[in-house]
Amino acid sequence: MKKTILFSTTILLSLFLVSCGDKPAPVEETATEEVAAVTELDADLQAGKEAFEMTCASCHGEQGNADTPTAQALNPKPRNYKAPASEWKNGNTVAGVTKTLKEGIKGSTMVSYAHLGDETIGQIAQYVVYLTKK
Numbered sequence: 001m002k003k004t005i006l007f008s009t010t011i012l013l014s015l016f017l018v019s020c021g022d023k024p025a026p027v028e029e030t031a032t033e034e035v036a037a038v039t040e041l042d043a044d045l046q047a048g049k050e051a052f053e054m055t056c057a058s059c060h061g062e063q064g065n066a067d068t069p070t071a072q073a074l075n076p077k078p079r080n081y082k083a084p085a086s087e088w089k090n091g092n093t094v095a096g097v098t099k100t101l102k103e104g105i106k107g108s109t110m111v112s113y114a115h116l117g118d119e120t121i122g123q124i125a126q127y128v129v130y131l132t133k134k
């Protein structure tokens, strides 16, 4: 009788130990993705940045300061995006920049970029306005 009790106690104890041993490790939550989303430009702005740097920066400068060698050689000079709104012909809003991009500015090297299509024009316009405030 004593033996049986000892035996079953041993079995219970080892079962208990086994079940404790393989507890799953707690899943660690990673906050890195959230941080990246906050620090990166949103997708449209990022697309606008890439198109701007490829198509417009040679005249307007990467930061929109119109400080490139090409800009110095032009008359009239490309718009410096940091200039006050009063110096803009169509205005420094998304709507104003969209109009400029669709129609161009007559009598200057600022031609129409309508061929880029509405989506790309919208993204670039958003990025130009972003540069005016940067």
Ligand code: HEC
Pocket (backbone or CB within 6 Å): 052, 055, 056, 057, 058, 059, 060, 074, 076, 077, 078, 079, 087, 088, 089, 090, 091, 092, 096, 097, 100, 101, 105, 107, 108, 109, 110, 111, 113, 124, 125, 128
């Ligand atoms: C060949 C040089 C050149 C390139 C390339 C160029 N621009 Fe211009 N841009 C100009 C010049 C010059 C003006 C000023 C025109 C004026 O004052 O009459 C101007 C003016 C502007 C203005 C100001 C309009 C206003 O309301 O006064 C905006 C916005 C603009 N450009 C955006 C762009 C964007 C976006 C691109 C690329 C898709 C681009 N430009 C490419 C030369 C250029």
